[in-house]
Amino acid sequence: MAQVSSIADEQAPNPLSASKSVLLRISRFNPEFDESNKFMEFSVPYQKWTTVLEAILDVKKHFDHSVAVRYSCRQATCGSCGMLINGKPRLACFTKISELDSDVVTVEPMNNFPVIRDLAVKFERLFDTHQKIKPYLIRDDTELESDQREFLQSPQELENFIQFANCIKCGLCNSACPTMTTDSSFVGPQALAQAYRYVADSRDKGKDTRLDIIDESHGIWRCHFAGSCSQVCPKGVDPAMGIQFLRGYLLGFRS
Amino acid sequence: MTQDENKEGVKGMVNPGRYGIERIAYLLMRLTGLGLLGYFIAHIYETSNILRGRMGWDDFLAMTQTTEGHIFLVLVIGMCVFHTGNGIRIMMGHGGVGVGKPARPDYPYDPASQNYRHKIGIYSSIVLAAVAMMYGMAVMFGE
Numbered sequence: 022m023a024q025v026s027s028i029a030d031e032q033a034p035n036p037l038s039a040s041k042s043v044l045l046r047i048s049r050f051n052p053e054f055d056e057s058n059k060f061m062e063f064s065v066p067y068q069k070w071t072t073v074l075e076a077i078l079d080v081k082k083h084f085d086h087s088v089a090v091r092y093s094c095r096q097a098t099c100g101s102c103g104m105l106i107n108g109k110p111r112l113a114c115f116t117k118i119s120e121l122d123s124d125v126v127t128v129e130p131m132n133n134f135p136v137i138r139d140l141a142v143k144f145e146r147l148f149d150t151h152q153k154i155k156p157y158l159i160r161d162d163t164e165l166e167s168d169q170r171e172f173l174q175s176p177q178e179l180e181n182f183i184q185f186a187n188c189i190k191c192g193l194c195n196s197a198c199p200t201m202t203t204d205s206s207f208v209g210p211q212a213l214a215q216a217y218r219y220v221a222d223s224r225d226k227g228k229d230t231r232l233d234i235i236d237e238s239h240g241i242w243r244c245h246f247a248g249s250c251s252q253v254c255p256k257g258v259d260p261a262m263g264i265q266f267l268r269g270y271l272l273g274f275r276s
Numbered sequence: 277m278t279q280d281e282n283k284e285g286v287k288g289m290v291n292p293g294r295y296g297i298e299r300i301a302y303l304l305m306r307l308t309g310l311g312l313l314g315y316f317i318a319h320i321y322e323t324s325n326i327l328r329g330r331m332g333w334d335d336f337l338a339m340t341q342t343t344e345g346h347i348f349l350v351l352v353i354g355m356c357v358f359h360t361g362n363g364i365r366i367m368m369g370h371g372g373v374g375v376g377k378p379a380r381p382d383y384p385y386d387p388a389s390q391n392y393r394h395k396i397g398i399y400s401s402i403v404l405a406a407v408a409m410m411y412g413m414a415v416m417f418g419e
């Protein structure tokens with residue numbers, strides 16, 4: 022498996038402009054059969070704008086179609102392609118090879134998620150914790166009657182939470198979080214940031230319900246404000262900020 | 277890898293290399309907290325030596341007069357100062373103070389919660405701890 026295969030030798034995607042190449046190391050692991058992961062190495066030509074996802078798809082097209090990778094939108098919107106790229110959680114479609122500043126690009130599945138195969142991980146737990154914080158407007162009149170219009174909100178009120186509504190559920194924050202490295206029950210930065218997204222929404226009346234949900238031993242108190250979640254978030258959600266605001270409510274710093 | 281959740285484990289938790297000074301502060305806070313806890317317990321044990329009378333007390337205290345004892349105390353000073361300084365920063369942060377204001381994010385999405393105020397807080401805690409350690413060394417070794 023250590024043998025380096027080169028796409029440049031085979032058939033470059035665009036031979037006229039392919040100038041540089043990078044060594045792409047892909048972690049291969051099938052939990053059904055393998056004891057541990059192995060790396061396959063490929064020499065892949067790239068341009069200034071080539072993304073890591075494109076390089077992986079090149080490998081799939083020219084060498085090994087069996088490389089398992091999840092993706093869809095290719096534009097940092099669907100949240101499918103999170104993986105460890107040179108040791109840090111990033112979106113493969115939103116990371117250009119040129120910006121990594123390295124001759125070697127190593128891709129591995131995200132940490133703190135069960136591996137399905139190779140680079141694809143299971144999201145069940147993230148979706149469960151997300152659901153746990155009740156990610157929808159809570160109010161007595163939750164369902165609109167047929168003759169009603171939408172719940173009104175001023176542009177200023179929108180600014181209070183719109184940043185947190187940017188979350189694409191990619192899970193990079195949960196993968197970077199130091200608490201998640203050891204704690205399987207922690208609710209996690211993704212869900213906590215979404216709890217704040219609804220608490221800060223002027224149309225929502227579920228603040229106490231949500232604060233109750235996160236105020237438990239594996240809830241918000243396991244956050245130590247290391248900030249790694251915010252540093253890897255590809256959408257600028259800044260989960261660490263939302264989490265500290267939530268804790269501000271619980272500690273009585275904010276009302 | 278064979279682990280169900282592919283958790284990074286303690287190795288990932290203590291790896292300070294990837295996520296900037298804030299993650300280093302997180303690690304130092306844990307280490308100094310645990311160090312201080314260890315010192316606190318040892319300190320209770322040490323002071324309980326008074327029950328052995330004056331000789332016992334003096335005997336035990338002599339340990340802190342050795343070079344190793346001095347180095348240990350210098351470490352305690354450093355841990356104390358960093359833990360307190362950074363602890364005040366974290367307590368403010370945990371209350372939602374100084375972590376920035378929500379705003380529409382824009383590329384390259386620098387997170388407002390990881391701002392210069394907190395970075396200054398971390399660096400000054402480290403510098404203060406270093407200064408206090410140097411002062412402690414000057415006092416203890418300068419006799």
Ligand code: HEM
Nearest residue numbers: 244245246305306309310312313316359360363364366367
């Ligand atoms: C003025 C003095 C102190 C302040 C302001 C302070 C503040 C803090 C804060 C805010 C935390 C939580 C950090 C986090 O969320 O990760 C903490 C953790 C801790 N502190 Fe202190 N502390 C002080 C003194 C002490 C002393 C004297 C001891 C030991 C007897 C100690 C032992 C610990 C321990 C063991 C932790 C847990 C570390 C961790 O889990 O990361 N602290 N301290």
Ligand code: SF4
Nearest residue numbers: 188189191192194254
């Ligand atoms: S908060 Fe950011 S990193 Fe976390 S899941 Fe949402 S978009 Fe991804």
Ligand code: FES
Nearest residue numbers: 094095100102114
């Ligand atoms: S493919 Fe949709 S986020 Fe990367």
